[in-house]
Amino acid sequence: MNNEVLVVGSVAFDTIENANGSVQRVLGGAASYASVCASYFAKPAVVAVVGTDFTPEDRAPFIRRKVNLDGLQVKEGKTFHWGGSYDKDFNTAVTRFTDLNVFQNFNPVLNEEQKNAKAVFLANIDPELQLSVLNQVKHPQIVACDTMNYWISSKKDALMEVVKRIDIFFLNESEARQLTGEYNLIKAGRILLEKGVKYVVIKLGSNGAMLVSKKGMAQLPPYILEHVHDTTGAGDTFGGGFTGYLASLEEWNNLDAIKRAMMIGNVMASFTIESFSVDRLANLTQKDIDQRLQEYTSMLRF
Amino acid sequence: MNNEVLVVGSVAFDTIENANGSVQRVLGGAASYASVCASYFAKPAVVAVVGTDFTPEDRAPFIRRKVNLDGLQVKEGKTFHWGGSYDKDFNTAVTRFTDLNVFQNFNPVLNEEQKNAKAVFLANIDPELQLSVLNQVKHPQIVACDTMNYWISSKKDALMEVVKRIDIFFLNESEARQLTGEYNLIKAGRILLEKGVKYVVIKLGSNGAMLVSKKGMAQLPPYILEHVHDTTGAGDTFGGGFTGYLASLEEWNNLDAIKRAMMIGNVMASFTIESFSVDRLANLTQKDIDQRLQEYTSMLRF
Numbered sequence: 001m002n003n004e005v006l007v008v009g010s011v012a013f014d015t016i017e018n019a020n021g022s023v024q025r026v027l028g029g030a031a032s033y034a035s036v037c038a039s040y041f042a043k044p045a046v047v048a049v050v051g052t053d054f055t056p057e058d059r060a061p062f063i064r065r066k067v068n069l070d071g072l073q074v075k076e077g078k079t080f081h082w083g084g085s086y087d088k089d090f091n092t093a094v095t096r097f098t099d100l101n102v103f104q105n106f107n108p109v110l111n112e113e114q115k116n117a118k119a120v121f122l123a124n125i126d127p128e129l130q131l132s133v134l135n136q137v138k139h140p141q142i143v144a145c146d147t148m149n150y151w152i153s154s155k156k157d158a159l160m161e162v163v164k165r166i167d168i169f170f171l172n173e174s175e176a177r178q179l180t181g182e183y184n185l186i187k188a189g190r191i192l193l194e195k196g197v198k199y200v201v202i203k204l205g206s207n208g209a210m211l212v213s214k215k216g217m218a219q220l221p222p223y224i225l226e227h228v229h230d231t232t233g234a235g236d237t238f239g240g241g242f243t244g245y246l247a248s249l250e251e252w253n254n255l256d257a258i259k260r261a262m263m264i265g266n267v268m269a270s271f272t273i274e275s276f277s278v279d280r281l282a283n284l285t286q287k288d289i290d291q292r293l294q295e296y297t298s299m300l301r302f
Numbered sequence: 303m304n305n306e307v308l309v310v311g312s313v314a315f316d317t318i319e320n321a322n323g324s325v326q327r328v329l330g331g332a333a334s335y336a337s338v339c340a341s342y343f344a345k346p347a348v349v350a351v352v353g354t355d356f357t358p359e360d361r362a363p364f365i366r367r368k369v370n371l372d373g374l375q376v377k378e379g380k381t382f383h384w385g386g387s388y389d390k391d392f393n394t395a396v397t398r399f400t401d402l403n404v405f406q407n408f409n410p411v412l413n414e415e416q417k418n419a420k421a422v423f424l425a426n427i428d429p430e431l432q433l434s435v436l437n438q439v440k441h442p443q444i445v446a447c448d449t450m451n452y453w454i455s456s457k458k459d460a461l462m463e464v465v466k467r468i469d470i471f472f473l474n475e476s477e478a479r480q481l482t483g484e485y486n487l488i489k490a491g492r493i494l495l496e497k498g499v500k501y502v503v504i505k506l507g508s509n510g511a512m513l514v515s516k517k518g519m520a521q522l523p524p525y526i527l528e529h530v531h532d533t534t535g536a537g538d539t540f541g542g543g544f545t546g547y548l549a550s551l552e553e554w555n556n557l558d559a560i561k562r563a564m565m566i567g568n569v570m571a572s573f574t575i576e577s578f579s580v581d582r583l584a585n586l587t588q589k590d591i592d593q594r595l596q597e598y599t600s601m602l603r604f
Binding site: 088089103184185186187204206207210216217218219220221222224227228260261262263291296299300301302 | 380390391485486489506509510512518519520521522524526527528529530533561562564565599601602603604
């Protein structure tokens, strides 16, 4: 079955401090969360770069989840390392340091297999690199994209070029407002639809996610967790699960499939935030996922 | 059928400025929104006080909706008048003035019929007055209560006495955190459950509402509106619709009924925010409500 999801983005180390404790140099990066999550639904392949300090232990979660690492370049130097802390409000991270290291010169070059992936998830990286990937892939059926405030400020034109060429756009509330200049999220979403995106998915942090599309709108609460351990990677997990699930379908371009993908994204993100790094996310059973999806469905039944 | 809902709170004038325009001295007050909304599901009776400046035109929306005004005291003086403005973020109001006027000496005294109401909605007023009402009613099957940050700061002990004696507690995110000292909303809710409340309903503004109860938890997104005109009264409408709907049921004390009440509260609030004052809320047809409930149900179907 053709269900490869190409995930292009960062594989990194995180050093995190929050109300529950702290961790140093643990596996992080948008492409890590997204690909590990997508692995429960499809066949992810990562395109990213790490340094020579990236150990076999750091690779272990990918290996366990059978994520294809052919596209994980290893460059002389250190791996991208992000440090941040969270207040008791887990929704907002304060960056302590961003050591780009080898990631600074990341240049995604795809092999033939990667160029033929069914789905592409452009995780949060420089929109010029996202465009480069879009110029290399051949006929992806699904192109999803994430971004961040930094690129909206510094490379808006390139980002808007990306937007014209994608099916699904993930962004959070403030990014949607910043990019469109429109405060109302539905209006902001509509502006992006006009640019050519089919489905605008606005991530609402602890309030779930909202969909704006020409086929319909929806807002979905999160899967409710009593204990939040660390929210790093929740949005990347959401995007990876969303895209991975769609890649597993014969027909993904309809409202039912998209709403189901939102559910899956939310449920998968709920696992990510139960631990630091991918500790929980990379160790799920199908039963864990099915059970939580069932509880979630029942919560949503009115 | 015994389906009276006693609504005790403020009937007031509002002067409001927001991005959509401004209005002066229009009908407002928590009890106005709550009772007008409850009228679509049950038989509301208002207990409140107004001044001699409260005209027949001001009464018209209540009359149209057959809200019982026997308990609307008229005192020499002016009606409570609130002035406020909203930023483009409609979630937070900045108070310009609060002229309590005759409301300052409000003392709810119930007649026999009111004492026998099936349901009581204690809208946002001094918790000592809420206690006085609870001491007068005979055997209400449903007691719901709302509050605000002001009472949490100034009369927390009295409010906690109220909390012991109610079934349903409506409060918003910051109020839940302020009252319990707990940031996590589920944990905050659980603290209130320990005090004796059966259902803690945390209003999330533009993100809907969350339920914390021993029978289960739920989070419900709002009914999505493209154009928000004025959010004043949305929470009061939610509480009034919620309580009014429960009052219409034979058996209200179960999770399905409570979740349905949340839906109804959200849908009714969506009408309130489509206009200033109760202009839209007081002029709905059953078809308007049914249609929106159906759209909402379909949005929630995953």
